[in-house]
Each structure stands twice: as C-alpha cells, then as structure tokens.
Amino acid sequence: MPDILSSFKLHDNGGVHITLDDPTFVRAETVLVNIQSGEVQALLQQKLHSLGSAPANVMAAFKNNCDVMLNAIRIDGSHLSLKSHVVLTH
Numbered sequence: 795m796p797d798i799l800s801s802f803k804l805h806d807n808g809g810v811h812i813t814l815d816d817p818t819f820v821r822a823e824t825v826l827v828n829i830q831s832g833e834v835q836a837l838l839q840q841k842l843h844s845l846g847s848a849p850a851n852v853m854a855a856f857k858n859n860c861d862v863m864l865n866a867i868r869i870d871g872s873h874l875s876l877k878s879h880v881v882l883t884h
Contacts, residue, residue: 796846798836803852810855810862810880812845817866817874819843825864825878827856836864836878856880 799815812834814820822836825845832847848856856862865875 797843798845800834800845802834802848804855805863808855808858810852810859812862812864814845814864814866817868819845820864820866820874820876822864822878824881825862826881826883827853828883829853829857830884856882 798819801813803811803813805811812825819836819838822838822843824837826835826837826842827848828834832850832853834845834848835842836845837843860880861877862880863875864878865873868874
C-alpha cells in the first residue's frame with residue numbers, strides 16, 4: 795500500500811509526471827523504480843516512501859528518462875513542481 799496518494803502520467807514528449815497529494819514529497823531527492831514489480835518509491839530525507847505501482851506505459855517511459863517531474867498543490871492553492879532523478883532497480 796502506498797504511503798502517499800499519487801497518480802502517474804506521461805507528457806506528450808515522453809516524460810513522466812507524478813502528481814502527489816502531499817507537497818512535502820515533491821522535494822524527494824530521488825525516485826526509485828523497480829522494473830520487475832513496477833513499484834515506485836521516493837527517497838526523502840534518507841527514508842523511502844512508497845508512491846504505488848506505475849502502469850505499464852509509464853514503466854516503459856521510466857526506462858528512457860533519467861528524470862521525473864513531481865507535482866502537488868500547496869495549501870494556498872499554488873502548484874509546486876520539481877524535477878527529481880530516477881534510479882532503476884531490480
């Protein structure tokens with residue numbers, strides 16, 4: 795079960811975009827993607843947090859992208875978007 799509610803989406807250019815329900819996790823240093831299981835985790839302050847399983851089309855895109863865009867809406871309604879590095883694991 796994921797620690798954070800998240801949704802996965804592909805941009806028209808093939809980039810991966812993850813929308814999170816908590817803006818704290820947009821600041822994740824690294825996003826780890828398990829190629830075999832499809833599980834996606836965010837590394838934030840030296841702790842792993844599950845973001846859930848990505849659909850097959852997003853998993854394929856992760857293999858071609860070394861970065862991912864993380865996005866959330868702050869409490870004041872503004873958007874926070876930051877880029878994070880992707881590490882593929884097995």
